[in-house]
Amino acid sequence: MKPAPFAYHRPSTVAEAAQLLAATQGKILAGGQSLIPIMSMRLASPAALVDLNHVPGLAAIDVTSTAVHIGALTRHAALEANDAAYLANPLLRRALRHVAHATIRNRGTTVGSIVHADPAAEMPAVLRLLGGIVEAVSSERGHRSIDSADFFVGPLESALQPDEVAVAATFPHPPGGSGSSWAEISRRHGDYGLVGVGSLVVLDEGRRITSASVCLISVGGTPVLVDVTDASSGTTYDAVDWTAALELVDAAIDPESDIHATAAYRRQLARVLTGRALAQATADAIARVAA
Template sequence: MKAPNFAYLRATDLPGALAALDSYGTGARILAGGQSLMPALNFRLDVPEVLIDINGVAALTGIEIQGDVIRIGALTRHAELEASAVIAAEAPLLAAAVRHVAHPAIRNRGTIGGSLSLADPAAELPACMVALEAELVLASSAGSRTIGAAAFFRGLFETDRRPNEILVEVRVKRQTPNRRHGFAELSRRHGDFAVVGIACQADVADAKVAALRLVVFGSESFPRVASHAAAAAQGRVLSRALRDDIVAALLEDLDPSDNLQGGAATKRQWAQILAGRVVAQITAA
């Protein structure tokens, strides 16, 4: 399989990349890690006019602490997240989740900005961003704007990003003593996209749940915030009974789709089992 012809532009700075984006509009694709884009080109599922390669844009790299948030540049490779001491200490959910992203060779190239912009429903990082209530910074030649992760992911491979925008960075709140996390996913083989996964953050004070953000991915068309499960947990003491109630309430939140790996009923079962396991992680933490 060979991709059809396309033009290739290598941006050296952000204004240059944004200017190129302005001139090509919807015919342009941003090339970061290329781990999903290149197969799509070779399958001829996507036939862009131009690839704008942002790998040379240094301003988009790096992980650093800025006050009470962690700034993660859009070009940060999954492998960098995995190896980062800052991430391990300040966003342990991300550290736990990124190990489930495909295989090392893919993690060496794939980027956080690419994963979030693509919004594959089975990807781990979008769900984590929603659970972490991260803020995403989008730049265009007209300026930049910030949007919450939950508002950014709108549907199957659908985000709030406009054609003239590049996702430039992610801002995640730093870990606090009351914050706990849980992560679990089911995939047919190690490294496959998740059939169902759950990313979860919880604020726990005096053994009581102050806030639960449980996000289901893989089985849903976009990262699904489990609001019924959150409501069931609100203000209650972590216990076996609470776990059962969260699992029961989750059923109201789910809207899974059928695919080759399973029908909707199967996916509900998997999501409930995973939710129980994730809540157990939080309880044990």
């Protein structure tokens, strides 16, 4: 199928893009890897597209002492390949490798994925796990920062208002002594995950666990963040038993059945992958402390 007719605008500044978005009640076009298929299937028929791709300065990756900052046009592939971002925060590359295929990552943007808010997408969960921020601009109300805790509202629904352009996202660095991992099962390489789990484990100098958390995809309407610190804290890394953490995750998720997997299978995957992700993140923390 082909999309319904739409007007096409090519702004050259963020201010112009925000004005056009408000005036046309259209949609921002970033990488087009989700929007164009949806339009082609006539699941959405926006009257206008406001193409961000000709606005200069939006593709930067800035690694500071506290965070990785990316612009709205930073492609998944550029962030995945960025060694400074990987060194500061390995979870970014680890999760990005599960986002679709390389060709889609070449064009799709990480901020676009966050705004699209697919509950099966990896990078919204990474932003949520790390406590990141989305920067938004509207022509009426100016700039605001939206905490990831408030950003994901429901399936394909974020707190971004229809007249707002997301201009950047910030992924804070994980704390010292931490390790991270991403574990996921999909039916074929490049498919959306049946379940995916990001994990962050923090150890103190005595190699005791001081905090542990996981964020799961495809088991609810939004990324599901579960703090499992109470299930493990104070235990040394080699004596930890994650059974209580798995129970906390089981209570927090609400998976659905679809053509890809039953809810019961997703629940089982969530347990297996959570155990795996926590063990890998703990091993990563030990390796990083030793390095």
